[in-house]
Amino acid sequence: MKFVLDAEQRLFAATLHTLLADAGTARAVRAWASGDTKPGRALWSALADAGVFALAVPEAHGGAGPLPVELVCAAEQLGRHAVPGPFVETLAAAELLGRLGDVPLAATWLPRIAEGEALVSLTLPPAVPYALDGDVADLVLTADDSVRDAAVRGGTASLDPARRMLPVVPGEPLVTGAREASAAAYDLGALLCAAQQFGLGRALLDVTVAYAQTRQQFGHPIGEFQAVKHHLAGVLVDLEFARPLLFGAALAYRTPDFSRDVSAAKTAASAASYTAARVALQVHGAIGYTDEYDPSLWIRKARALYAAWGSPAEHRARVVDAL
Amino acid sequence: MDLDFGPAEAEFRAEIRAWLHAHVPAEPLPSLETEEGFAAHREWERTLGADRLAAVSWPEEYGGRGVTPLQWLVFEEEYYAAGAPGRVNQNGTDLLATTLLRHGTPEQLARILPPIAAGEVIWAQAWSEPGAGSDLAGLRSTATRTDGGWLLAGQKTWSSRAPFADRAFGLFRSDPEPGRHRGLTYVMFPLDAEGLTVRPIGRLDGKPAFAELFLDDVFVPDHDVIGTAGEGWKAAMSTAGNERGLTLRPPGRFMATVDRLVALWRERADPSDTALRDRVADAWIRSQAYRLKGFETISRDDDIGAEASLTKVFWSEFDVALHETALDLLGPDGELESPWLEGYVFSLAGTIYAGTNEIQRNVIAERLLGLPKGAR
Numbered sequence: 001m002k003f004v005l006d007a008e009q010r011l012f013a014a015t016l017h018t019l020l021a022d023a024g025t026a027r028a029v030r031a032w033a034s035g036d037t038k039p040g041r042a043l044w045s046a047l048a049d050a051g052v053f054a055l056a057v058p059e060a061h062g063g064a065g066p067l068p069v070e071l072v073c074a075a076e077q078l079g080r081h082a083v084p085g086p087f088v089e090t091l092a093a094a095e096l097l098g099r100l101g102d103v104p105l106a107a108t109w110l111p112r113i114a115e116g117e118a119l120v121s122l123t124l125p126p127a128v129p130y131a132l133d134g135d136v137a138d139l140v141l142t143a144d145d146s147v148r149d150a151a152v153r154g155g156t157a158s159l160d161p162a163r164r165m166l167p168v169v170p171g172e173p174l175v176t177g178a179r180e181a182s183a184a185a186y187d188l189g190a191l192l193c194a195a196q197q198f199g200l201g202r203a204l205l206d207v208t209v210a211y212a213q214t215r216q217q218f219g220h221p222i223g224e225f226q227a228v229k230h231h232l233a234g235v236l237v238d239l240e241f242a243r244p245l246l247f248g249a250a251l252a253y254r255t256p257d258f259s260r261d262v263s264a265a266k267t268a269a270s271a272a273s274y275t276a277a278r279v280a281l282q283v284h285g286a287i288g289y290t291d292e293y294d295p296s297l298w299i300r301k302a303r304a305l306y307a308a309w310g311s312p313a314e315h316r317a318r319v320v321d322a323l
Numbered sequence: 324m325d326l327d328f329g330p331a332e333a334e335f336r337a338e339i340r341a342w343l344h345a346h347v348p349a350e351p352l353p354s355l356e357t358e359e360g361f362a363a364h365r366e367w368e369r370t371l372g373a374d375r376l377a378a379v380s381w382p383e384e385y386g387g388r389g390v391t392p393l394q395w396l397v398f399e400e401e402y403y404a405a406g407a408p409g410r411v412n413q414n415g416t417d418l419l420a421t422t423l424l425r426h427g428t429p430e431q432l433a434r435i436l437p438p439i440a441a442g443e444v445i446w447a448q449a450w451s452e453p454g455a456g457s458d459l460a461g462l463r464s465t466a467t468r469t470d471g472g473w474l475l476a477g478q479k480t481w482s483s484r485a486p487f488a489d490r491a492f493g494l495f496r497s498d499p500e501p502g503r504h505r506g507l508t509y510v511m512f513p514l515d516a517e518g519l520t521v522r523p524i525g526r527l528d529g530k531p532a533f534a535e536l537f538l539d540d541v542f543v544p545d546h547d548v549i550g551t552a553g554e555g556w557k558a559a560m561s562t563a564g565n566e567r568g569l570t571l572r573p574p575g576r577f578m579a580t581v582d583r584l585v586a587l588w589r590e591r592a593d594p595s596d597t598a599l600r601d602r603v604a605d606a607w608i609r610s611q612a613y614r615l616k617g618f619e620t621i622s623r624d625d626d627i628g629a630e631a632s633l634t635k636v637f638w639s640e641f642d643v644a645l646h647e648t649a650l651d652l653l654g655p656d657g658e659l660e661s662p663w664l665e666g667y668v669f670s671l672a673g674t675i676y677a678g679t680n681e682i683q684r685n686v687i688a689e690r691l692l693g694l695p696k697g698a699r
């Protein structure tokens with residue numbers, strides 16, 4: 001047993017972190033929020049070049065996957081940098097399509113996903129009812145017993161300005177007998193959303209610690225005050241005990257425990273990243289409450305993702321049902 | 324990255340399971356916090372010791388089995404799953420031994436460890452004083468140089484099970500000059516020594532298992548000093564680190580309790596009470612997180628250092644939540660004497676001993692997050 005990332009996996013995560021840190025994702029997030037997806041799509045291409053999307057695509061369709069541990073590493077880094085766009089949905093769609101067998105839908109779209117050319121939005125009613133960024137996606141799918149492509153309509157703004165949630169109007173079934181593939185897509189999507197939340201929480205902790213070291217009040221850095229310290233220490237405890245659940249679930253991929261372990265990870269990651277966001281806002285004070293200050297994008301995303309891909313209550317129920 | 328058990332673990336698991344099946348008493352032993360229960364648990368330590376199972380991860384030469392950390396985790400999973408008795412000598416098997424293996428002399432290892440592994444000598448801890456709790460370095464009991472050793476004087480308190488135990492270890496001020504964390508000497512002494520009075524104190528659970536120790540020139544020979552005289556702080560901190568980390572509270576302990584909680588929930592719960600269901604789910608999730616964290620810890624090549632504080636905050640708060648959930652499931656029966664109630668009252672102490680959780684959060688903030696030290 002060796003339950004830590006190997007050197008290659010660590011290098012992969014570090015490479016993505018450097019790539020995204022150098023790109024400065026906050027600008028792309030703001031552009032995405034205002035309807036300009038160009039910088040965001042440029043990030044997608046760079047991530048595709050680094051091999052991110054191929055991780056979910058089977059080799060037969062031009063990918064390198066599925067590689068769940070590497071996918072969790074990638075989603076964590078994308079979450080850490082608040083990368084905009086339906087990347088969880090696209091990766092979950094790859095899982096869906098990869099499980100449908102020899103159908104034209106898979107043959108057409110999987111290679112494009114692997115190349116980073118396709119933004120795919122996906123709904124899995126009832127837990128995933130809206131098509132995230134469905135208006136700018138290249139393909140919108142709705143999956144349950146069958147898989148259909150879907151038109152999007154209207155759209156409602158989210159708390160996270162970079163997430164647009166669109167109701168869908170499903171078309172005729174393209175593939176039937178898709179129940180298991182849909183369930184698998186849900187599980188992988190929930191796991192990657194959890195990893196995204198974990199990365200988001202970690203980024204919020206880091207930026208808040210840095211702020212607490214420099215912001216002075218009463219003649220001292222606020223990070224000297226115990227009330228502030230203890231908030232931040234609590235966030236680290238929550239995050240440090242959420243991470244093993246993410247990787248434990250990744251290792252349970254395609255075993256009977258996968259759904260249960262994904263739900264455990266999602267519950268813990270939702271709680272940890274939301275607490276991280278609350279603490280980040282509290283410790284920043286009013287500056288954290290401004291639209292202009294970049295971490296407020298992360299703070300808003302943390303709450304938006306809290307119940308995305310299944311609420312904590314739904315995931316807890318799945319855990320208990322599996323016991 | 325993997326979570327696979329190898330054949331060595333599978334074989335060891337099977338052996339331990341069979342041994343426990345043959346040896347675990349059918350009736351639970353009386354509480355180890357009472358004189359009668361303590362004696363029964365001492366006997367149990369002897370039973371374990373006879374098959375080298377009281378300290379499986381120690382080297383064989385001292386009475387252990389030299390098993391790997393993963394095998395040790397397996398041992399603990401099986402141990403608690405079998406409902407085996409609480410371990411009355413964790414102060415010896417886990418805290419003192421780990422400290423001696425790092426700081427002790429070969430003579431001390433050869434003399435002190437085998438009787439622990441055999442269940443013959445049970446240890447107590449003597450750190451706290453009336454004026455020195457969290458601020459342990461403020462301790463005032465003294466060790467004064469004498470021919471061939473030291474004379475201990477002063478008062479220790481909150482020493483768990485000292486009324487029943489054989490020997491104790493703790494820290495004494497041997498030199499008032501050099502500053503708070505220097506001039507402290509780490510010693511071992513018998514609890515029936517001349518000049519030593521042990522006064523039991525009743526605890527929140529009604530058991531007489533705390534003690535005050537009054538030391539009036541208790542002689543300690545040089546060979547019972549751990550590390551260098553005057554340099555005891557560092558070795559004492561390594562004992563404390565072990566108390567916070569996995570060793571004292573192995574994941575198997577919580578996994579077994581959660582299994583019992585799930586069974587209780589099935590038996591007692593109103594299925595429409597989703598609030599309680601959610602808490603049961605959280606208990607399982609946290610035990611799974613703790614188990615996986617254990618696998619992560621033993622997979623690392625580096626020393627976890629201050630990260631033990633994360634572990635301590637996690638297990639102690641988890642333990643309380645777990646038992647509160649059980650009591651809530653029991654409803655009006657929750658206040659009645661039961662193993663759940665006993666576990667609950669014991670869990671309440673976990674956020675206090677082994678360094679309070681406030682102290683742990685200070686450590687996390689300053690040493691892991693790098694926040695500035697402030698006024699204490």
Ligand SMILES: Cc1cc2nc3c(=O)[nH]c(=O)nc-3n(C[C@H](O)[C@H](O)[C@H](O)COP(=O)(O)OP(=O)(O)OC[C@H]3O[C@@H](n4cnc5c(N)ncnc54)[C@H](O)[C@@H]3O)c2cc1C
Pocket residue numbers: 447448449450451452455456457458480481482483484672675676677678679680681682685699
């Ligand atoms: C069941 C049990 C068993 C024990 N067994 C033993 C034993 O065998 N041997 C032994 O030596 N001791 C033992 N102890 C004692 C234990 O080590 C002490 O209780 C502990 O170190 C705290 O010290 P204190 O009780 O004096 O509390 P104090 O240090 O007085 O603390 C009181 C409160 O103030 C808070 N506080 C103190 N300093 C700070 C700070 N800097 N920042 C923030 N908050 C602070 C604490 O967190 C706590 O909430 C045991 C305790 C219990 C409950």
